[in-house]
Each structure stands twice: as structure tokens, then as C-alpha cells.
Amino acid sequence: MTIEVRLALLGCGAVARFHLDAIKAHVPLVRVTACIDSDDARASAYAHQTGGTAFTSLDDAISADAFDAISILLPPDLHEATALKCLAAGKHVMLEKPMAPTLEASTRILDAALASGRVFMLAENAQYWPEVVATLNLIRQGEIGDLVTGRAAFISEYNPYWFTGQTWRLSQARTGGGITIDGGSHWVRPMRMWFGNISRVVGVVGYPMEEMQGDSLMRSLLQFESGIYASYDGLMVNTPLGPQESWRVTGTDGEIVIGGFPESGVTLYNRKHRGGLALDGNWGYAMSFVGENQDFVNAILDGAPLAAGPEDSLQELRVAHAIYRSAASGSWENV
Ligand SMILES: NC(=O)c1ccc[n+]([C@@H]2O[C@H](COP(=O)([O-])OP(=O)(O)OC[C@H]3O[C@@H](n4cnc5c(N)ncnc54)[C@H](O)[C@@H]3O)[C@@H](O)[C@H]2O)c1
Structure with missing residues (x-):
């Protein structure tokens, strides 16, 4: 019986730091x-910090039977080839967002994952972002009544x-676009968690x-299956910017505001808290990687369902491509 997960990190760059810090501090049963x-x-450098073995090629690590599960933390244009190789080798795979630059490549990955019988997880850490989860709980508790509209700003x-x-x-x-397909996914997932599918x-x-x-500016309107509309903006510029909240979620009885990235915090405004109640929490983007890695490990060891399955996780990419189609056509586009 497997009692711990032997994990490989493929790509020891920027996001690997978040994964490794989270695993070392908070995720047991993974080595x-x-x-x-x-x-x-x-x-x-990463081998030194983990006690793992360093490899400069995925093939060598597979040949050496050095791992059972892998986190693929490479640029998006390398996702398909490496994910398919790992799945064919019988490995459990966690793949960083976006799944691939195109929907066609993503579908090929999903098909291979389904056929493999292994755990396949698209790593959308916003699913576990403490501020996002706390907002979902406030909505479910009825603190702002029925949902009216939302505003997301990835600035x-x-x-x-x-x-x-x-x-x-x-x-x-290499990415399939610009900020809408890349960092934008972290702003769309929370909206889907609160409002449902787009x-x-x-x-x-x-x-x-x-x-x-690719695009470094994007302005859009999203319509959810419920009929609700929300606005979604993206902007990345090479200049200092003023403070700006990441989201507003407005209901019939109040509003929830999540502050600017990354140490955002959550403030609730309703009739009981007209001046705003700043909630306490273990906030921060970095914390989202804890829940993400724990979810992957639980799925491997216990067969636990992922918080969001891989097909569900394709929606952020579908939304990004629909916005690109709309920018070209000048019309509403179905997701
Ligand atoms: N969830 C998040 O918040 C978040 C944040 C940053 C990046 N990402 C995603 O993570 C992925 C990686 O992004 P990053 O910022 O860490 O990139 P990065 O460029 O910092 O790191 C990628 C690493 O892969 C290595 N590499 C490149 N080609 C390779 C190959 N063929 N074989 C082995 N190693 C190779 C590079 O040397 C580099 O160390 C991307 O998909 C990105 O969208 C997610």
C-alpha cells in the first residue's frame, strides 16, 4: 500500500517556489x-532543498523510476508533450494552468488523462485561495443575500x-495569448465558484x-448561466499603479470586497456592518498552494475527488478564448 507520494517537480522556476514552500510547511505524506x-x-538547488535527485531531463527521471507523481511547472507550450509522456509512463499528473495554449491541445491532454486511469489535476490554485473560499462561505451563509453582480480586476x-x-x-x-489566458484564469475561477458557470x-x-x-489590457462582461452579469478587467503595464481591489461581489443585502493582490483580505459590508467588517484569516496567495497540493495528494492516496475536476478546469481557458473571439468579432461569444 502506498503510504506517501514520491513527487517530482518538473520545472524549478518561479511557481515551483510556491509549491515547494507549501509542501514543506503544510502538506504531509509527500516527499x-x-x-x-x-x-x-x-x-x-531544488534537489539540495528537498533531498531529492536532480535531473536535467524528464526521460532520465522516468527511466530512473524516481517518482510516482509529478507537478508539471513548465511554460504552457511544453505542457502537452510532457503531460502525455508522464501519463503514458503511469504517473499521476498535476499540471499548471493554463492547460495548454490551445483548446485542441488541452482536449488531447484530457483524453489521455481519462484513458490513463491516473489522477490528473489542473493546478488552478485560486480554487483554494483563502480569501476566495471565505467569500464563498459568506455567500452561502446568506451574508449578502441573493447575488446581484460582481466585478473582477486583475490589475x-x-x-x-x-x-x-x-x-x-x-x-x-508560447502562452496562447496574453494576460487574459495566463494570470486571468486566477480571476475567473473565483467568479465561477461564486456565480456558477459562464x-x-x-x-x-x-x-x-x-x-x-499578446494582450496586456482586457475589458469584458461575463454572463453566467444564471443570467447574472459581472465585469472582468485585466491590465498589466510597466508603470506604478494605484491600489485597487481584486473583486467585489454584490448581493441584495450587502457586498463583499477582496482587496488587492496578493495579501488581499476580505471585508464584508451589510446592514449589520455598514462601515465594513474586515474578517480575520490566514490570508494570502501563497496559502492557496497548500490546499492545492493537499488535494492532489488526497486524490492519489485516498481516491478523494478533486475540488474541481480537469474537465471543469478547462472552463477558464474556454472563457479566455471566447474573449479573444469576441475582441475579434465585436460580438457576444458563447463560452
Ligand atoms: N498558479 C500560479 O499562481 C502561477 C504562477 C506562476 C506561474 N504559473 C504557471 O506555472 C508554469 C511555470 O511558470 P513559471 O513562472 O514557474 O516559469 P519559469 O520560467 O519561472 O520556470 C520554468 C522552469 O522550467 C525550466 N524548463 C524550461 N524548459 C524545460 C524543459 N524542456 N525541461 C525541463 N525544464 C525546463 C526552466 O529552466 C525554468 O526553471 C506556467 O504554466 C505558468 O502559467 C502559475
């Missing part, structure tokens, strides 16, 4: 046994912290950030 990166120094200064040494994010071919969108895109080939 990082392989650290794979084409950059030898990165693989070795960010071009941040060297995320981009150190990276060029792939700036390439339309049926159609209308939007425009722009290109104010010279460095980025």
Missing part, C-alpha cells in the same frame, strides 16, 4: 524525490518578481505593454 529542470543549477504592474529570467510569458505563441462573454483587448506580444 519530493526528483527535481527536474533543463537548467542544471536550478535542478540541483498588475509588470512585475520583475514574476518574470525574472523569463521570456515565454511575453510570447503569444455562458457567454463580450470583450475587447489592447496591447499597452510593449514588451508583451
Whole structure:
């Protein structure tokens, strides 16, 4: 019987830091046994921190039988080939968002995952973001009454912290677009958790950030299957920006506001708390990687269902592509 998960990290770059910190601090029954990166120094540094073995190629790590499950933390254009290879080798796979640059490639990954019988998880950490989960709980408790509308703002200064040494994010071919397909997914998932699935969108895109080939500006309206409308904006520019909340969720009896990224916090406004009640919580984006990794481990060891299955996780990509289609057609587009 498996008592712990032997995990490989494929890609020891920016997001790997969040995964590893979360695992080391909070996720038991998982041991990082392989650290794979084409950059030898990165693989070795992570191997040193985990006690795992460093590899510069996925093939070598598979041949060495160095892991049972893998977190694929590579740029999106490398997702399909590596996910298919790992699934064919019988590994459980957690794959960072977006699933792939195109819906066609994502469908091929999903088909292979289904046929493999292994755990396949699309890593959308916003599903476990404490502020997002707390907001869902407030909605379910009826604190703001029936939902009326929402507003999501993925607004960010071009941040060297995320981009150190990276060029792939700036390439339309490598991501499949720009900010809407990339970081935007983390703003769409929460909206889906609160309001349900999105049926159609209308939007425009722009290109104010010279460095980025794809969109760095996006304004859109989302219509949910319930009929509710919400606005969804994205902006990344190479200039300082004023503070801005990430979301507002408005109901018949009040409103919930989630502050700016990443240490956002949650404030509830209703008749009992007209001036706003700032909730206490273990807030922060980094905490979302704990729940995400725990969910993956539970699914492998106990067969527990994932909070969001892989087919469900394709919706963020469908929304992004629908916004791109709408920007081209000038019309509402179905998701
Ligand atoms: N969930 C989040 O909040 C979040 C945040 C950042 C990135 N991401 C996603 O994570 C993925 C990785 O992003 P990142 O920011 O960590 O990228 P990154 O460029 O910082 O890291 C990627 C790593 O992969 C290595 N690499 C590249 N090609 C390789 C290959 N063929 N074989 C082995 N190693 C290879 C690079 O050397 C680098 O160390 C992307 O899909 C991105 O969208 C998610």
C-alpha cells in the first residue's frame, strides 16, 4: 500500500517556489524525490532543498523510476508533450494552468488523462485561495443575500518578481495569448465558484505593454448561466499603479470586497456592518498552494475527488478564448 507520494517537480522556476514552500510547511505524506529542470543549477538547488535527485531531463527521471507523481511547472507550450509522456509512463499528473495554449491541445491532454486511469489535476490554485473560499462561505451563509453582480480586476504592474529570467510569458505563441489566458484564469475561477458557470462573454483587448506580444489590457462582461452579469478587467503595464481591489461581489443585502493582490483580505459590508467588517484569516496567495497540493495528494492516496475536476478546469481557458473571439468579432461569444 502506498503510504506517501514520491513527487517530482518538473520545472524549478518561479511557481515551483510556491509549491515547494507549501509542501514543506503544510502538506504531509509527500516527499519530493526528483527535481527536474533543463537548467542544471536550478535542478540541483531544488534537489539540495528537498533531498531529492536532480535531473536535467524528464526521460532520465522516468527511466530512473524516481517518482510516482509529478507537478508539471513548465511554460504552457511544453505542457502537452510532457503531460502525455508522464501519463503514458503511469504517473499521476498535476499540471499548471493554463492547460495548454490551445483548446485542441488541452482536449488531447484530457483524453489521455481519462484513458490513463491516473489522477490528473489542473493546478488552478485560486480554487483554494483563502480569501476566495471565505467569500464563498459568506455567500452561502446568506451574508449578502441573493447575488446581484460582481466585478473582477486583475490589475498588475509588470512585475520583475514574476518574470525574472523569463521570456515565454511575453510570447503569444508560447502562452496562447496574453494576460487574459495566463494570470486571468486566477480571476475567473473565483467568479465561477461564486456565480456558477459562464455562458457567454463580450470583450475587447489592447496591447499597452510593449514588451508583451499578446494582450496586456482586457475589458469584458461575463454572463453566467444564471443570467447574472459581472465585469472582468485585466491590465498589466510597466508603470506604478494605484491600489485597487481584486473583486467585489454584490448581493441584495450587502457586498463583499477582496482587496488587492496578493495579501488581499476580505471585508464584508451589510446592514449589520455598514462601515465594513474586515474578517480575520490566514490570508494570502501563497496559502492557496497548500490546499492545492493537499488535494492532489488526497486524490492519489485516498481516491478523494478533486475540488474541481480537469474537465471543469478547462472552463477558464474556454472563457479566455471566447474573449479573444469576441475582441475579434465585436460580438457576444458563447463560452
Ligand atoms: N498558479 C500560479 O499562481 C502561477 C504562477 C506562476 C506561474 N504559473 C504557471 O506555472 C508554469 C511555470 O511558470 P513559471 O513562472 O514557474 O516559469 P519559469 O520560467 O519561472 O520556470 C520554468 C522552469 O522550467 C525550466 N524548463 C524550461 N524548459 C524545460 C524543459 N524542456 N525541461 C525541463 N525544464 C525546463 C526552466 O529552466 C525554468 O526553471 C506556467 O504554466 C505558468 O502559467 C502559475
